[in-house]
Amino acid sequence: MKDFLVNVTRYPRYLIAFGLGVLNSVVDPLLQRLSNPVTAVALVGALLSGLLSLGLVLHAMVTPAPVA
Numbered sequence: 001m002k003d004f005l006v007n008v009t010r011y012p013r014y015l016i017a018f019g020l021g022v023l024n025s026v027v028d029p030l031l032q033r034l035s036n037p038v039t040a041v042a043l044v045g046a047l048l049s050g051l052l053s054l055g056l057v058l059h060a061m062v063t064p065a066p067v068a
Contacts, residue, residue, distance in 0.1 A: 034040045
């Protein structure tokens with residue numbers, strides 16, 4: 001049973017390490033492209049558009065449908 005609990009405690013650390021690795025792999029190339037102003041504006045626009053879309057989708061999922 002002790003081996004099982006030790007094994008289970010490893011999974012959150014693996015998940016955190018995997019998530020940070022993916023985030024690092026995605027963010028580093030994007031940060032290198034911020035030196036060009038046109039690309040920087042496009043990246044900021046894409047980020048804002050994505051956040052707005054996510055917010056609207058979550059809002060639509062949470063609010064109840066109107067009764068006709």
